[in-house]
Amino acid sequence: MPPFPIYINGLGNISPQKTLGNQTFLEEVVGCETNILKCQEPNYRDFVSGDLVRRMSRLIKMGISASKVCLQDAECQNPDAIITGTGLGCVEDTEKFLTCMIKNNEEFLTPTSFIQSTHNTVGAQIALMLKCHNYNFTYVHRGFSFESALLDARLQIQEGDLSNILVGGIDEMTNNSFLITSRLGHWKRKSVNNLRILESGTKGSIAGEGASFFLVSGNKTSRTYAVLSDQAMILRPRGIPEVITECTKMVDQNNLSMKEIDLVLLGLNGDCINDKHYLQFISALPDSDQGYFKHLCGEYQTASSFGLWLASMILQRQSVPEVIRLKGKFNRPIRTILLYNHYQNLNHTLALISRAL
Amino acid sequence: MADKVYITGIGIISAIGNNVENLEKSLLAERSGIGEISLFPSIHKGKIPLAEVKLSNQQLVELCGAKSDRFLTRTSLLGMIAAREALVKSGVNLEDGYKTGLISATTVGGMDRSEGFFHKYISNPAKGRLRDIVNHDCGDSTERIAQFSGISDFVTTISTACSSSANSLMLGARLIKSGVLDRVIAGGTDSVTRFTLNGFNTLMILDKEGCKPFDENRAGLTIGEGAAFLVLESEELVKKMNKNVLAEFTGYGNANDAYHQTASSPEGKGAMLAMFKALQVSGLNPSNISYINVHGTGTQNNDLSEGIAIEKIFGSAIPPFSSTKSFTGHTLGASGAIEAVISILAMKNHCLFPNLNWTTPMKELSMQPIKKIMKNVEVNHVLSNSFGFGGNNSTLILSKP
Numbered sequence: 104m105p106p107f108p109i110y111i112n113g114l115g116n117i118s119p120q121k122t123l124g125n126q127t128f129l130e131e132v133v134g135c136e137t138n139i140l141k142c143q144e145p146n147y148r149d150f151v152s153g154d155l156v157r158r159m160s161r162l163i164k165m166g167i168s169a170s171k172v173c174l175q176d177a178e179c180q181n182p183d184a185i186i187t188g189t190g191l192g193c194v195e196d197t198e199k200f201l202t203c204m205i206k207n208n209e210e211f212l213t214p215t216s217f218i219q220s221t222h223n224t225v226g227a228q229i230a231l232m233l234k235c236h237n238y239n240f241t242y243v244h245r246g247f248s249f250e251s252a253l254l255d256a257r258l259q260i261q262e263g264d265l266s267n268i269l270v271g272g273i274d275e276m277t278n279n280s281f282l283i284t285s286r287l288g289h290w291k292r293k294s295v296n297n298l299r300i301l302e303s304g305t306k307g308s309i310a311g312e313g314a315s316f317f318l319v320s321g322n323k324t325s326r327t328y329a330v331l332s333d334q335a336m337i338l339r340p341r342g343i344p345e346v347i348t349e350c351t352k353m354v355d356q357n358n359l360s361m362k363e364i365d366l367v368l369l370g371l372n373g374d375c376i377n378d379k380h381y382l383q384f385i386s387a388l389p390d391s392d393q394g395y396f397k398h399l400c401g402e403y404q405t406a407s408s409f410g411l412w413l414a415s416m417i418l419q420r421q422s423v424p425e426v427i428r429l430k431g432k433f434n435r436p437i438r439t440i441l442l443y444n445h446y447q448n449l450n451h452t453l454a455l456i457s458r459a460l
Numbered sequence: 461m462a463d464k465v466y467i468t469g470i471g472i473i474s475a476i477g478n479n480v481e482n483l484e485k486s487l488l489a490e491r492s493g494i495g496e497i498s499l500f501p502s503i504h505k506g507k508i509p510l511a512e513v514k515l516s517n518q519q520l521v522e523l524c525g526a527k528s529d530r531f532l533t534r535t536s537l538l539g540m541i542a543a544r545e546a547l548v549k550s551g552v553n554l555e556d557g558y559k560t561g562l563i564s565a566t567t568v569g570g571m572d573r574s575e576g577f578f579h580k581y582i583s584n585p586a587k588g589r590l591r592d593i594v595n596h597d598c599g600d601s602t603e604r605i606a607q608f609s610g611i612s613d614f615v616t617t618i619s620t621a622c623s624s625s626a627n628s629l630m631l632g633a634r635l636i637k638s639g640v641l642d643r644v645i646a647g648g649t650d651s652v653t654r655f656t657l658n659g660f661n662t663l664m665i666l667d668k669e670g671c672k673p674f675d676e677n678r679a680g681l682t683i684g685e686g687a688a689f690l691v692l693e694s695e696e697l698v699k700k701m702n703k704n705v706l707a708e709f710t711g712y713g714n715a716n717d718a719y720h721q722t723a724s725s726p727e728g729k730g731a732m733l734a735m736f737k738a739l740q741v742s743g744l745n746p747s748n749i750s751y752i753n754v755h756g757t758g759t760q761n762n763d764l765s766e767g768i769a770i771e772k773i774f775g776s777a778i779p780p781f782s783s784t785k786s787f788t789g790h791t792l793g794a795s796g797a798i799e800a801v802i803s804i805l806a807m808k809n810h811c812l813f814p815n816l817n818w819t820t821p822m823k824e825l826s827m828q829p830i831k832k833i834m835k836n837v838e839v840n841h842v843l844s845n846s847f848g849f850g851g852n853n854s855t856l857i858l859s860k861p
Contacts, residue, residue, distance in 0.1 A: 105639070185716075191597055192619070201578045204658050209503045217659035218721050218849065221567065222598065222619035227850025230716040236733055239716040239852060240627060243569075244599035244617040251616040255631065258638055282585050283593055338606065338615050404597075449603070 106357045107261045110327045110459060113177025113318030115169040116412045117142050118400050119311060123172055128416055129424040132399060136294045139281050140311040140401035151232075158215065159228070162193045162275045165314040166225035167232055170269055174233075177318035177326060183265035184238035185226050186255050188248030188272050190404020190446075192222035194280050225273055225314075238265070246446025248272065249405040250336050250454075253319075257331070260321040271316040272408025276401070281310050289402070291373070298426070300373025300398050308372035311401015315408035317415075327459040328415040329440075332357050337451040343383040346451050350387065350441070357455055364391045365437045366423065368410050370444030372397040377448065384443060391441070392431025394423060407444040407452055414440045414456045421458075462694035465633045466705040466861065469550025469691035470801045471542040471647075474788045475511035475684050478523070479545055484805050487813050490833055492787050494670045494682050500654055508661065509670050510652055511684030511789025513538065524608070531591055533570040534685075536601040538794075539649035540608045542687035546645060547609055550691035551703070554610050558642040558697060561614030563632050564602040564689075565624030565648030567793035570595040572651045601649060614641055619793065621848030622755070623714070624648050625688070626796025626856050630712040632692045642697050647689035647797035656683060656792065663722065671758030671790070673783035674767065674829045676820040681757040684789020688797035690804075707804045710841070711744065711857030713737025722849050723761050728769030730853035731755075735773050735843065738855035746774045748841050749857075751812050753799050755845040756783020756829075757790050762847065767825040779843075782830040786816035796846035796854065803842040803858050811835045 116122040119140035120132055133140070142165065147156050150168040159167075166187070174182065199216035218224075223241035230239050238259070242251035249272030256268040284290065291300075291307040300309060319331065333356065335349050354361055367388050369381045385393060400409040417423055418440060423433050442454040470480055475493025477483030486493065497505045499512055513520075520537035521529045524544065529537065543562070547554075554560055574596040580588035595601075602617040614635070618627045625648025632644035660666050660683060667680040698705055715737060717730025724731065739746065755766055770778060784802050791798050806812055815829035841859045848854075 190599075198578075200659065201575060201655060202582060204575075204654065205579050205582055209654070209658050212658055212662040214659070214662040217655075217662060220659075221621050221849050223621055223848070223850045223852060224721070226620075227716070227721060227852065230718045230851065231721070234718050236716050236718050236730060238714050239620070239850075240618060240631075240714065241620050242616055243597070243619040244602060244615070245597060247599070247616050258634055258640070261638060262634070279581075283581070286586075286590060287594060336614070336616075338603070338612050 106333045107257055108330045108332045109257050109260050109319045109321060110323045111317050111329045111331060111415050112320050112324050112326050113173045114328060114412055114415055115173030115176060115316040117165050117169045118313040118409055119143060120399050125176060128420060129426055132426050134296055134298045136296050138290050138295060138309045139276060140297055140309060142312055160193055160196050160219045163219065163225055163228050166271060166273050167229060169314040170229050170271060170316045173316035173318050179267050179318050181233055181235055182267050182269040184259055184268045185229050185235060186240050186252040186268060186270050187226040188242045188252035188405055189222060190245055190248050190274050192243060193220050193224055194275055194277050196220040198277060198279050245404050246450030246452060247336050249408045250334060250452045253334060256319050266322055267318060267320045269316060270319055272405030273314040274312055274403040274405045276310045276312040276403060297398050301371060303373055304375050306374055306376055308374045308402045311403050311406060313400050313409050315412050323459060329418040330457045330459050331454060332457055333455040335453040339449055340451055343380055346384060347387045350453055353453060353455060359439065361388055362390050364388055364439055364441045365435060366394055367391045367441045367443060368394045368396060368414055370397055370407060370410065371395040372402040380445060380448060392433050393429040394427040395429050396427055404446055410442045410444060411454065414442055418456060418458045462637050462696055464695040465636050465692050465709040466698045467690050467707045467709055468693050468703050468705055469546040470706060470804060471545025471549060472688040472798060472801045473513055473538050473541050474686035474798060475513060476787050478515065487787065487805060490814055492816055494789055499652060502654060504657060508666055508668055509682055511682055512652055513685055531595055532604060533595050533601060534572040534651035535566055535568060535570060535649050536604040538651060538687035539564060539601050539605045543605050543609050543645055543689040546689040546691050552691060559613045560611050560643045561635060561641045562606045562611040563616055563628040563644055563646040564605055565618045565628040565793045566598050566601055566650055567619055567621055567624060568650050568653050568656055569598040570600050571653045571655050575653055575655050611645065620852040621850055622792055622795055623846040623848035623852045623854040624793035626846035626854040627714060629690060629797060629800060629856060630714060633709050633712060636692055636694045642694050644692045645689050646692055648794040649687035650685055650791055650793040652683055652685040665759045667758055670817060671786055672817040673756035673758040673785055673815055674763050674822060675818050676822050678758045678760065678763060680759050681790045684791040686788060686791045686794050686798055688794060688801045690797060690800060705861040707807060707858045708861050710859040711738040711742030713741060714854045717851030717853055719851055724765035728765040730851050731766050731769035731847060732772055734853040734855040738857050742857045744841055747777055749779045749843045750839045751806060751842050752779055752781035753803050753842060753844040754781050754783045755847045756785055764824060766845065767822065767827060778827045780812050780830050782813055782815035784813055799844050800856055800858060803844050806842060807839045807860050810837055810839060812837050
């Protein structure tokens, strides 16, 4: 898609760190050694009425709360579209219904968890809460889920009809999900402190989850955090040189050079095999400062949405938190950030984010 | 940028035929694919009918020429077969340098295998074969279809319940119109699973006698399975390559009912908005629509809500309409694409397919569906509805080229 800038005008981020309020910015961070980073959850009664709080599943509550904070942040009452991305959807409900179905041999089942297990539930519940009759899509494609939602939003704004779009990346980590993915070799075998995952040098990373929402618009306002200029999604690249080529093309199309990338945020997750690709990639950006974020949010299919939140905050505040710094001098104004992430070397994504001038 | 989007190829596998030709024969012969559960053990066997694709997983593997089904879910296999047929029929050469995307849709994903994994896992977390769970997510079948088809420029998956594959088609058209892609293979796939069978059963919206859409005595839907893909190409590409086109994709719209997680609003607000948007995009008036392929699941709620919405949009001039779900069952995420293919076949054959199992008009509505197949009919513009849980309402309009 030809470069088309959209403005990030609101943020709402529920994550394993204290990120929901947008007031503080990673001054205090959570360290833990369970290899699973669970979200810091708000008091849901601040966002959802009493009787609903009891019945609603956790992921839906996270989604509703984060999106409400986001909309308030952007001073937007009713978005023109609601577009969500999720890798696995409402896992808790899926597990609940499956367990019941198996244990009771298909009898005496109740529908609530089946209903909530459909992947578009979060987007639907947000629409219900806002009485929003507008466009509502959900993308469920691994490490492309969030980027697909973002691309759709950019396309909507370019098409000209819509001006304010709520976009979110959301996934939950349940105990069963963690156990099953442990068996698949996703996580560290030994207990590791999340803040030191890059030191381990072993296979596996740490599990995470989050609900990161953005209000994007074709209009710049006084609340604009950053400008998302462009993005790229590469499926199963033959090698990192292919990713570098796509990146160079994208940067070039935006009338920039690789030298002008002030900061590159990398989806390093502590898995020595996984991280090799990032180390190869950054050889193409020798002049850029480097940062990382999955030690704060963990690894999950929509983790790049946490990365976008981070980029937006950095650009607005013009400050790079100590805890995300990987390498570099960090002594220059941050005009342009490149966000590079991949999920299991299947879905590689790039995003070019700039300062809103 | 492109102004028009054309459909140059279709592929399908369903309860009434394993390819377009066989599906077409069943439609013309008014032959339904609803029958007894055979694919998995269930206490509902003999009690609740399903519309299964009449091939085992092993037979699907042989049909698509895959080496084994070690990692392939039924959802993937159905999708691979349908996507290949569409590509072959469209004559597309994927090496021609044009940007080609694949947009698939699914609601069950790999659940046909992961529910088997879970069965073992529940009693002992160390049990269950990992190859049955690693393909659980919705993106898995899409990536398998992409690899099988040789598509990699752009690949994604939509999951919005029963409107999923209608939404795939919509996104495909928009990506072509904006110049992001020249060509998109768009559609969806879903297989029958114990999970969905029991899920819908607990909602008490399954008709034990098979669905009777728009009938006063309807008692629910019949779950089906299948896959369909359509090759969408830009006007420029079609002209350059002098391609044969099956239809023009003239209109589309998505709206949210925002009324209830599973039930549709009594006034059918979301449905109305979706139909209105699609008509707006197409530039057509309601009077131009030759036939409506309704969502028509056969549930008390959908058919009434949809009927009221149709009456509001079309007034007293409601075009002939039918639900083809009494042929194919409700194929969930695949239904939008399956019914788009059926709509194209209606145009091709100059005929309107009937709403099987219908006997009694709904007392709240003035409209009655097509009861017997109608031949020698000029079918110029077809409107197709797909409405999903979460109030996700989508409408497509397909036109004779």
